[in-house]
Amino acid sequence: MNFSKRSPFVKEIMFERIYPSKIILPMKMHYGVPAVPAVKTGDYVRIGQCVGVPQKGAFSVPVHSGISGKVSDISEIRLPNGIITPAVTIVNDMKRTRLDSIKPRSGFKISATETINIIRDAGICGMGGEGIPTAAKLKRARNEIVKDFLVNCLQSEPYSTCDLVAITEYPDYVVMGACACARAVGASRCVFLISENRKEQRKALSNSIDKIKSDFKDLEFDIKLFRERFPQGYYRLVARALYGKNLVLGETLEKSCRAVLFNCSTMLACWEALSDNIPMMSRIVSVTGDASGGHNMLVPIGTPVSELLSNAQDVRNGSDRIIWGNCLTGIEIKDPEHTPVVKTTSVISAVRRAEVPKTPCIHCGLCSECCPMNLSPNTIYEMLNQGLRQKASEEGARDCIACGSCSYVCPAGINLTTAIASFAGEGRIIEVNSLLDNSGLEDMTYDNYEAPALGGTSLLEDYSDDDDNKNKKSSDTITLPFERDKEV
Ligand code: SF4
Ligand code: SF4
Incomplete structure (x- = not known):
């Protein structure tokens, strides 16, 4: 849509700070x-x-x-x-x-493992979805040997503009976070996905890339333009749009496309943690x-x-x-x-509370037309109503990404999304678990995390010198451009 x-x-975008x-x-x-x-x-x-x-x-x-x-x-x-x-x-x-x-980090080299650990200890999780711990996703991407590091700057949901504000206000942080994480997972290409209509944000990203690409000569940069429509940023839609692949439930972007996808606001948070200990x-x-x-x-x-x-x-x-x-x-x-x-x-x-008259399905076909996963929501809804779960599954119900479009367009006021998405929800659990299971993430759990003592420093301080880099394998060593007073 x-x-x-x-x-x-x-909407006209306004930006305010609230205490x-x-x-x-x-x-x-x-x-x-x-x-x-x-x-x-x-x-x-x-x-x-x-x-x-x-x-x-x-x-x-x-x-x-x-x-x-x-x-x-x-x-x-x-x-x-x-x-x-x-x-x-x-x-x-x-x-x-x-x-x-909480102060700028400067003058040291940082390894891929340390990058991921800083992000882990900063409590960062995906800001655009289920809140999957970012460190776990990075670790998984590193294990899978991905080529493309994709940054989702699409923000296609109606009314939402927070990611666009993050790009406009802090483009250098978004790009630096992406570069640091791309290096940490060993990717060779950093690709920003953005709507073709977002000219201001595209320019901000381009300017930032131009400014810092000399520090990341090992990375290629690209900005891919998408049509302005909803939904856009879901990883299976991205796999289809960028790589022409229709991923089935449980298939990952990492394995199937050698790519990993992160939200741009999450990248901003990562760079705040890496550069400023925030x-x-x-x-x-x-x-x-x-x-x-x-x-x-x-x-x-x-x-x-x-x-x-x-x-x-x-x-x-x-x-x-x-x-x-x-x-x-x-x-x-x-x-x-x-x-x-x-x-x-x-x-x-x-x-506003919209009063939609409730009627039986009038078979207008609008729900099928708008479904990004090419499902027939009205057919699946009927099957689920009749308890035909197996048939609904065969009809593709588990592929529903809960975008809400079918309910939104339905002139009969039928709440298709709730019925289909909750059925598919079991599949989403499988999906998220497939990201986290059997992927060598054992060290993403905490054996003994201690809260900093009152008046003490945060756990992040543990990474404030380069002692940790000793004895690192060369493949684990990356260099991030933390130079004193360098503007990013
Ligand atoms: S909520 Fe599910 S069934 Fe409805 S349009 Fe979105 S993906 Fe299709
Ligand atoms: S949009 Fe509503 S009325 Fe139209 S086919 Fe789908 S369920 Fe039926």
């Missing part, structure tokens, strides 16, 4: 086992401090605070997606006191919809949705639904005050 041709979906009065940090914002709170009520925490440690021996991700202040509560919360997780609430003292370890503690979120302007807010992770809304005064005008995610596939938020922005929240949508 081409939302850019539907004028209400195109919330408190943050609520869920211990599970990623694919894997929840972290364990490493602070107690009454503790003082600083910006960058680890407040949630990965469970010993578990596939997990640490959680860091993006504000300074006192821990006021540690209790279980329920996220809109149904996940129940412990959460640490911190009241902002507005002093912005940060850990001493763990994943903030992100840009679009606050937008048919009832509001195109706000984009740089917020600490954990910021309550209510604080975003109060900073976007136009949101409430005429809107009566606030959605956690995009308006096609997101989940309605019932309690914005206690619902936080998590690492994977790219957009909060404010939409």
